[in-house]
Amino acid sequence: MDIRVRFSKYGPIKYVGHLDLMRYFQKALRRSNLSVSFSKGFSPHPIMSFASPLGVGITSEGEYMDFSLDENITPEEIKDALNEQMADGVEILSATERQSTKKAMAELYGASYMVYFKRTDASFTPDTAALRKAVDDKVKNASSLVVTKKTKKSERKVDLLPLIYEMEVLERFPEDKRDHYIPDWRHNGFLLSENDPAFYMKVCARSSDNLKPELLMNAVFNTAGTEDLFTIGIHRLDMFAQAEGGSLIPLGDVS
């Protein structure tokens, strides 16, 4: 049976990179005693694939991993068996059986994030009204948002606007999420003040047009060169596929 699990990543383990996280899951799958399907060849390993790598330092409550089992058990049992093997900071939030064998990476269309300021300078006070105005002017009431993308070979101009599905300035980072996924928000190098605004965004995440939250923040607020005041913190909320008719549905709801 083909399985998709949704999991979270937060706390100290957010500093573990994607390749190491894959190796972590390979071992966890072996320890779980689930009869995971293996690759063939001289070094067989559990076949698994991830929707999208998560950068070092980024937290998430919407990561997805696909794998297959050679036995039939309930998604709830799979979730429990894996959770028994998880380290602090990685939780299996749900497991679903899938009919389609299409991989999460191929289905991935969009992603939603909560973005915030990590203050490097404690005296930095963001002006929420001005930030709202920037979003209105450059995203909501604009006809294009052109940035220059530099690659190793060339520079090209890209209009980001079609890649932005939603963008809002929130009064503050939702407290329940903040306290759970960023438990160190109050200290530890980044001061996320009680009253700081946060940014909600749902953007394109197709492999060809993946819009990174940092790039969008810079395009809207011109954050480049502000490292003395703050850097940008990112929390991934969910990842989406495109359903028939064009609407976005969470990868975990695609069967």
Place this chain on the structure above:
Amino acid sequence: MRQLALTDDILMQIEEPGRYIGNEINSTVKDKSQVALRFAFCFPDVYEIGMSHLGIQILYEMFNRRSDVWCERVYSPWPDLSEIMKERNIPLFALESQDPIKDFDFLGITLQYEMCYTNILQVLDLSGIPFHATERTDDDPLVIGGGPCAYNPEPIAPFFDLFYIGEGENEYNRLFDLYIQMKKDGSYSRRAFLRKAAEIPGIYVPEFYETEYNTDGTIKSFHPTEEKIPSVIRRQVDTDMDDAPYPSKPIIPYVRATQDRVVLEVMRGCIRGCRFCQAGMVYRPCRQKSIDVLKKYAVEMLENTGYDEISLSSLSTSDYEKLPEFIDFLIEECEKRKINITLPSLRIDAFSLDVMSKVQDIKKSSLTFAPEAGSQRMRDVINKGLTVDDIMNGAREAFLGGWKKVKLYFMLGLPTETEEDMEAIPDLAQDIAHLYYDTLPDKATRGGRCQITISTSFFVPKPFTPFQWARMYPPEEYLRRASVVNHRMKDEPNHKCLSYQWHEAKTTVLEGIFARGDRRVARVIEYAYTHGCYFDAWNEYFKPEVWDEAFSTCGVDPDFYTMRERDISEILPWDFIDTGITRRFLENEWKRAVTDQAVTPNCREKCSGCGCTQFKTGVCVR
């Protein structure tokens, strides 16, 4: 969720922040208010190297079995982080609790190779512990050293409160009991504790000893300065390998460690008696674990870790007597579980080739021979019981089995080495290449050229080996010898199949100074560290010019330690340690090597009377 010692802004700007977060699967977390003794175990090198070390995992397991002790780990922060910590005054911390090392009762440092000595000072420096043991107070952790380099602790003696000589399984519990008792009854002071600890077998407290020197710089005497302090420290030997603690739930790092697999120690010690090999001497007698114990650990460790590979560890795995039976078991278990098997330290013969063909992808893998010397004469001098027939038969079988890549390991600069011995190295490689074409004459079926890689290191004499009296050579001479090999190789008929790599010469000489140095070398190490040397084992951080400056500023002549052949009558800095191997045996072996060029049989063929029968265990009691 626990708080990290490093702030987010730091973790986001350094390489591999995962090295510093702890929290790995199977690591031990205790309530610090419920333990009486906190031990920080340090491997003074980067995390990926330190986490690959089996010894720490064994003692971590053993210490944490005690409910009154919490053992944690600490490694050398990589230079990127190290600089930030110094600049911002961030104290070095242990991974599990993220608490400062300064708050611990003990800082244990394992000494696996000499080139990590400056990193010991880095760890002390970042921890805020004075470099010199005698300058520490009752509030500082006790700094204890152990491991192979503790067999000559003198070059680093001033930096340690105490050393543990031998295998930790024996006396650590007694040391901990003493500490906890003295803390409880209020009698603890650093000095009072060290005074009593010095009476525990295997414990060496450097500050209770002094050295007098002759005018020529050699040692006149070495003796305790206080009553009841032993003048000889006896190596501790674990006599029951089956009952010894072993980590059946080893810690699984997130960051990929060098040794990214289950490691199963099948035996300790070696029967062979190669005259250059310190491990082969100081781990005597050879002690095998029983096959049932090994089977049990293999399965438990695979289940508890989820590793996809298992490796057997020992000095010479082919000498494990029930190897065929154990390999059969492993192959069956591992096939079922889809686990890879790797078998380092195997002698290349029909049996091992058969095994390897079952567990490896022949097309991708290479075979490793370690003849150590090119000529039979030289191999007899070092007592490497390997003949040219053994090598050629192994190679022939390997080529017939489908292997094409062969790696050959040698040493240059061995005692009595001549030009002919050097040239015999590429000649042997040539013979093997030639054998390939002889064995597989049909160009169509053999499928390409063979690849023979020659690799040489420069020989460094080590304490408690028969070569402990030998001289070394200047870096230019080592490089000259490497170029003799290189030139000869380029003239070989099959040179297109051969390639050659050699080791750094400057680090070799420094390693030699540390290996056989005395207490006067310590100030050179301190000077070098305070002038920017650390991670000397890493070429990109090795600063030979600073070391040159350190020796000359400190008035220490490096040649005194390397360029002299020692006289048998000279008092050596490590003579106060009794490893159980008699001085007479080592002297006799030295003479057999350089004068008689005679081979000494291995421990199973015939006891050579090294003295280790006194431990009444392993190969000595058959």
